[in-house]
Structures are given as structure tokens and as C-alpha cells.
Amino acid sequence: MIDLHMHSTASDGTDTPQEIITKCRKLGLKLSAVTDHDTMDSQPEAIRTARELKLRYLTGVEFSVRHIGELHILGYGMDTEDQELIAMMNDLRSSRVERVHEIIRVVQEHGMKISFEDVERFAKGNTLGRPHVALALIEKGYASDLQDAFTRYLNEEGSCYVQRRKLNPGQAIEMIRKTGGLPVLAHPKFVRTDDIEALVTELKEMGLGGIEAYYPAHSDADVERYVGIARRNGLLVTAGSDYHGAMRPYAAIACEKRTGPFLEESVKILAEKYAI
Missing domain, CATH: 1.10.150.650 (DNA polymerase; domain 1)
Incomplete structure (x- = not known):
């Protein structure tokens, strides 16, 4: 089992990074990543705990980027001490x-x-x-x-909604790549577009390296579709729960249990190239 999409108290989760990684170890995960929104404040504690517990770990982040509706880019394996990245996060x-x-x-x-x-x-x-x-x-x-x-x-339709400043997709992808990481399109089912494959192709030209094909809200048909898009575009696939602790009690760590040969192949590449 793996879980490469989890949120801690550093953004909008209710578990500390240490609590998350400890739970991952108890569940026997092969690879994990804490991916807080637009911040890597959770990474030092997550890295330290993963090393103490001998758990394979990817540094992670989830950037919210400008798009019609929701579009998130996950970043894995980034250098958390890069000064340009730190300035952007601040x-x-x-x-x-x-x-x-x-x-x-x-x-x-x-x-x-x-x-x-x-x-x-x-x-x-x-x-x-x-x-x-x-x-x-x-x-x-x-x-x-x-x-x-x-x-x-x-929410966007709510009476008190306020838009915030976001990076554009190219900026997020470029920063992830510049700091040694892999950019991955998060939960594509939530992306508002008439042609997801055309959007993926466009993002690939910017440097996209993967698609989060395995996600709790994706049906089996969705998973098959996104795996196919990834294969046709030479991208990796990942899996994640989008865990937020008590904020989303229905999304437990590693609740996304589906797998497949291409996911296993992708995870092997991620672990060998990016894991701590």
C-alpha cells in the first residue's frame, strides 16, 4: 500500500506530520507523502519521523493553480531547502x-x-x-x-467566498522541476475541462510528469481512463487518499487500495529516484 496525498496541521488537516507518518508505518505503507497546500512547513517533521521509523518517504506539496474551477498540482521529491522555493512559499x-x-x-x-x-x-x-x-x-x-x-x-458559490492569488500551472510545474521534483496532476476528475487529455498534453509540455489516477472519488472506469492517458503521454501514475484527518473522516489513510501493474511500475520509479 502507498498514500501520496495527505494533509497535516501545516495546512488544513488535523493530524501533525509525525502522527500521519506514524499511522503510515503502523499500516505498513511502502511509500508515503505529506502534501500540504502551498506550504512545505510539514516536511522537516515528516522527514525526521519517516527516517526514525524507517519508512520510505517523498517530500510533497499540493499547489492550487489558476484554472477555471479547481486544478491542483502535486509535487514530489523537491529540495525543501531551496531558497527560491522557500521565498515562494513565504x-x-x-x-x-x-x-x-x-x-x-x-x-x-x-x-x-x-x-x-x-x-x-x-x-x-x-x-x-x-x-x-x-x-x-x-x-x-x-x-x-x-x-x-x-x-x-x-465555497465558490458561497456568500462569503474570496478568491486568492494563485500560481499559474507553468509556474508551479517549473518550480517543482527546478527543485528536483516531479509534478503530478491531482485528482483529474475534479478538473473542469471539456478535454482532459488535451489539458494533460498541454501540461506535459510545461513539464508535467504524472497523473493521480488512483483516487477515492475515481470510479474504476475513471482510473482506467487516466491510466490510459498517462501511458499515451509517457507519464507516471500515483495513488492518494487526500487524507485530512477529522476534516474529512471518510478519507482514511491508504483508503485508496486499488492497484495495477503500471502503478506498481510508477511507484518503483518514484521510490528509486525521489524517496528519502
Whole structure:
């Protein structure tokens, strides 16, 4: 088993990197990666724990990039100490904080009394994001649960949604490549496009190296389709749960258990070339 798509307290998960890697070891995973949103703050702790527990590990990140709707690029095997990468991450972190301030302003305009301090407390010193606003809304009684908070207020169709600054796909892919990593298209089923293969071809020209074909929301037919696209374009395939801990209790670590010869071949290449 592997899981190459997990989120920690460094972004919008509820488990620390150490807790995630410890769970991966107990489950007997062959390869794992913590891939927090637009930050690599989780990596030192994840790397240290993986080494202590003798678990094969890939450094990871998940970039949100500009596109119509949702498009995420996973990066694996990057040099976490690269100064240009660190500067980019610091800039993205600042933009997330600015966005939270703006969301709170809009929330207050809608008559809901929450403060920045209410939200910041839920982040516990880690990167701020919409889930922390959602938790503050729940605490104050303005939403019944996370789904309610996002549906009514924080999703794109929500009354308090605020867009944030994102990299374009080429910038994310280039940075991953420049720092020694492999860029992978995350959960392609969620990408809004009329022609996913044409988009993959376009991203490949920018340097895309893989597709997350195995993902809980993908049907068997979806998996077969994305594996085929990967093969035709000379890309690797990966598998991940999109684990967020208590934020998404339905997505457990390594819940994506399907496999296939091409995935096993891809994982072997990833482990040999990028794993710590």
C-alpha cells in the first residue's frame, strides 16, 4: 500500500506530520507523502519521523493553480531547502493570511461576529485557510458543520467566498522541476475541462510528469481512463487518499487500495529516484 496525498496541521488537516507518518508505518505503507497546500512547513517533521521509523518517504506539496474551477498540482521529491522555493512559499503563506482577513471582513458584513483571533486560534500556529474560518463559524453557531460552512459561505458559490492569488500551472510545474521534483496532476476528475487529455498534453509540455489516477472519488472506469492517458503521454501514475484527518473522516489513510501493474511500475520509479 502507498498514500501520496495527505494533509497535516501545516495546512488544513488535523493530524501533525509525525502522527500521519506514524499511522503510515503502523499500516505498513511502502511509500508515503505529506502534501500540504502551498506550504512545505510539514516536511522537516515528516522527514525526521519517516527516517526514525524507517519508512520510505517523498517530500510533497499540493499547489492550487489558476484554472477555471479547481486544478491542483502535486509535487514530489523537491529540495525543501531551496531558497527560491522557500521565498515562494513565504509569499503564498502571506497571500493566504491576507485572504483570511478579507473573508472575515465579508463574513462580518453579513452580520456574523467572528474575529481574526477566533480564526487564528484554530490554526494553532500553522498556515491559515478556509477550514479555520469554517471552524470559527461553527463555534459561533453560524454553521452546523464543515460542509454547511463551506456550502453556505466559503465555497465558490458561497456568500462569503474570496478568491486568492494563485500560481499559474507553468509556474508551479517549473518550480517543482527546478527543485528536483516531479509534478503530478491531482485528482483529474475534479478538473473542469471539456478535454482532459488535451489539458494533460498541454501540461506535459510545461513539464508535467504524472497523473493521480488512483483516487477515492475515481470510479474504476475513471482510473482506467487516466491510466490510459498517462501511458499515451509517457507519464507516471500515483495513488492518494487526500487524507485530512477529522476534516474529512471518510478519507482514511491508504483508503485508496486499488492497484495495477503500471502503478506498481510508477511507484518503483518514484521510490528509486525521489524517496528519502
